[in-house]
Amino acid sequence: MNSSSADNRYREILAVLRKEFRTEFRTKSGLLTAGLFSVVAVVAVAFASGGARLPANLAAGLLWVTLLFAAATALPRAFVVEDEQGTGDLLRLMAHPHAVFWGKAVFNLFEMLLTGVVLSLLYTVLTNAEVTHLGLYAASIAAGCAALSGTVTFCGALVSQAANRWTLAAAISLPVLVPLIALGVAATRVSFGGGSVANGILGCEGLVCYAVAGLAAGPYLFAAVWRT
Numbered sequence: 001m002n003s004s005s006a007d008n009r010y011r012e013i014l015a016v017l018r019k020e021f022r023t024e025f026r027t028k029s030g031l032l033t034a035g036l037f038s039v040v041a042v043v044a045v046a047f048a049s050g051g052a053r054l055p056a057n058l059a060a061g062l063l064w065v066t067l068l069f070a071a072a073t074a075l076p077r078a079f080v081v082e083d084e085q086g087t088g089d090l091l092r093l094m095a096h097p098h099a100v101f102w103g104k105a106v107f108n109l110f111e112m113l114l115t116g117v118v119l120s121l122l123y124t125v126l127t128n129a130e131v132t133h134l135g136l137y138a139a140s141i142a143a144g145c146a147a148l149s150g151t152v153t154f155c156g157a158l159v160s161q162a163a164n165r166w167t168l169a170a171a172i173s174l175p176v177l178v179p180l181i182a183l184g185v186a187a188t189r190v191s192f193g194g195g196s197v198a199n200g201i202l203g204c205e206g207l208v209c210y211a212v213a214g215l216a217a218g219p220y221l222f223a224a225v226w227r228t
Contacts, residue, residue: 016103
């Protein structure tokens with residue numbers, strides 16, 4: 001790819017990213033869905049715990065269940081919204097499939113990071129969780145949000161042209177997300193005082209690898225689906 005083509009591709013990515021932000025700030029559907037679900041889930045966990053401090057394994061597992069469902073609820077809409085608004089054909093004409101995928105992936109990453117920061121702060125406050133390794137806690141949340149956004153965007157891109165895309169997205173995502181959640185729980189559990197720091201770092205590294213794999217394969221598979 002020459003420099004002119006690369007510049008055009010970057011401009012297309014930025015154009016898609018601007019479109020995603022403008023659409024979200026106008027409708028606020030993704031942020032409201034993820035935000036409301038996260039708040040309700042964390043409050044429910046806090047009520048269930050009754051103010052008692054949860055064991056590290058259980059605290060990490062509940063946090064990651066909340067993160068998972070927040071991602072699965074909000075992020076797949078990035079591709080579904082094109083059909084709902086009737087802008088899919090125009091987007092095909094205006095941008096390369098790789099640019100469309102990267103623009104939506106970057107927006108999903110921003111949305112998931114924002115959700116993860118708010119959710120993790122609420123979780124530690126309302127559940128009285130003790131964070132013994134703050135740096136590892138922040139790293140696990142950031143790497144987990146990147147992995148979730150990359151994986152869910154990848155799965156949503158694969159079924160973007162299917163009639164029953166929501167069902168297919170869930171079916172495709174399940175076997176991919178189970179190992180991701182295991183890595184996330186392993187990393188976050190250490191930050192709550194359950195395990196060695198080395199295991200927590202390995203979990204964060206696994207999450208980063210998940211994010212890289214999803215973002216590397218996603219544009220090429222999405223290009224094959226998007227043009228059909």
